[in-house]
Amino acid sequence: MKIQLDFTDHDNLLLDIREALFITLLKAELMDSEMSLERSYHKDDKAMFKANIKACKVLLTYYTAEVDPEWKS
Numbered sequence: 001m002k003i004q005l006d007f008t009d010h011d012n013l014l015l016d017i018r019e020a021l022f023i024t025l026l027k028a029e030l031m032d033s034e035m036s037l038e039r040s041y042h043k044d045d046k047a048m049f050k051a052n053i054k055a056c057k058v059l060l061t062y063y064t065a066e067v068d069p070e071w072k073s
Contacts, residue, residue: 023063030056 030053037049 014049019063021058026060026063030060 033049033052035054037046037053040046040049
């Protein structure tokens with residue numbers, strides 16, 4: 001499958017779409033990492049998932065300029 005979008009005259013629109021997609025992917029990564037953290041047993045895995053969760057929260061706070069109460073911890 002190939003999807004092609006051409007927004008040559010609307011650069012701001014393309015930036016908005018990219019930002020929205022990036023935020024959506026960050027939220028999905030955060031949720032996946034939180035679920036994986038709950039299922040993991042090894043201390044190295046737990047440390048990796050905790051670091052990933054922290055990074056996702058920092059980026060989401062930066063890109064959305066808001067702090068979701070669920071992101072605190």
